[in-house]
Amino acid sequence: MIRHLLSAADLSRSDATLLLDTTEEMLRLTEGRSVKKLPTLRGRTVVNLFFEDSTRTRTSFELAAKRLSADVINFSAKGSSVSKGESLKDTALTLAAMGADGVVVRHSASGAPYRLASSGWIDARVLNAGDGTHEHPTQALLDAFTMRRHLGDLDGRKIVIVGDVLHGRVARSNVILLNTLGARVTLVAPPTLLPLGVENWPCDVSYHLDPVLPDADAVMMLRVQRERMNAAFFPSAREYSRRYGLDARRFGLLSDEAIVLHPGPMNRGMEITADVADSERSVIVEQVSNGVCVRMAALYLMLAGADETADDVHEGAA
Incomplete structure (x- = not known):
């Protein structure tokens, strides 16, 4: 298993499969138990280092670490020395002095977790919880895990x-x-909401939603990032919804086995209508609960040792 999880590109197919299989084991061991704690990271310290607000992700990582019996320190940039001018290096040196074993980093600047992991300032394992407009690897893992539970092997899906x-x-x-x-994978968006160089990504790109829906095994609707926008990327919310929103009519174009995902939080009525979001084939709530187990798996594999397998989790919980 890799030392740091900074990008989905860090994961080989065997790494990704190990993470998903370990997530399955974490879910099995904690599901239905009155006491959901496992002793696997007892004595380890995990720091949630959040320079950007994200209650959902921070809470998910905190719960994951606590369920593995790790000691957890929540470090928010707001109200801390960071807001008074302390640098990332100074913060890292402080965490090193605290004896942090793992650092979960969320930052508004793309590449900040990589800088922390490669700088030599800290010896802890670093896990990217979202950096700028760059990546969010554990979100992708929980999405893939949710799809795999409903669709089986994702090869060819x-x-x-x-x-x-x-x-x-x-x-x-x-x-x-x-x-x-x-x-x-097929990305669907207006040209104004696609990044430069997307043609080099390992996927297809379409500007039209309806034609790609009948063959889809899963559809993931992304939130329109209103707070990141400083220009008009589409004429209006109504126009966006008309062309790219998943409503009842478009939902009807999907096969009966297709599932609907959304990383949240949703703009109901804009990218997805309430009836579709709450339908039986929507797995949006399940994504949230799976997120805790995915992050448990990532923390376990990074901090408890790469040579241990998912079977060792069961032995530790016995």
């Missing part, structure tokens, strides 16, 4: 990802990981 690819980090990580797992 057709996955459609729709929406704001330009400002989000979820699409890039998903394209990379799903391609590694053998899936065929």
Whole structure:
């Protein structure tokens, strides 16, 4: 297993499969138990280092670490020395002095987790919880895990990802990981919401949603990143919804086995209508619960040792 998890591209197919298999074991061991804690990371310290607000992701990582019996320190840039001018290096040296074994980093600047991992400032394992518009590897892992539970092996499966690819980090990580797992990905968005160089990504690109839906095994709707926008990328919210929103009519174009995903939080009525989001084939709530187990698997494999397998988790929980 890799030392740091900074990008979905860091994962080979065997690495990704090991992570998904270990997630399955984590889910099995904690599902239905009154006490969900496992002793596997007892004595280890995990720091959640968040320079950018994200209650959902931070809470998910915190819960994952605590379920593995790790000691958890939540470090928010707001109200800390960082807001007073402390550098990333100074913060890293402070964490090193605290004896951090793992650091979960979320930062508004693309590449910040890589800088922390490669700088030599800290010896801890670094896990990227989202950096700028770059990547969010554990989100891609939980999405892939959710798809695999419903669709089986993802090799050859057709996955459609729709929406704001330009400002989000979820699409890039998903394209990379799903391609590694053998899936065929199609990005659908207006030209203004696609990044430069997208033609070099391992996926197809379409400006039209309806034609790609009948063959899709899964459709992932991306949130329109309104807070990151400073220009008009489409005429209006109504126009965006009309051309790229997943409504009841478009939902009817999907096969009966196709599933619907959304990394959240949703703009209901814009990229997805309420009836589709709440339908039986929507796995959006399941994505959230799977996120904890995916992050448990990542922390376990990075901090407990690469030579241990998913079977060792069961032995540790016995």
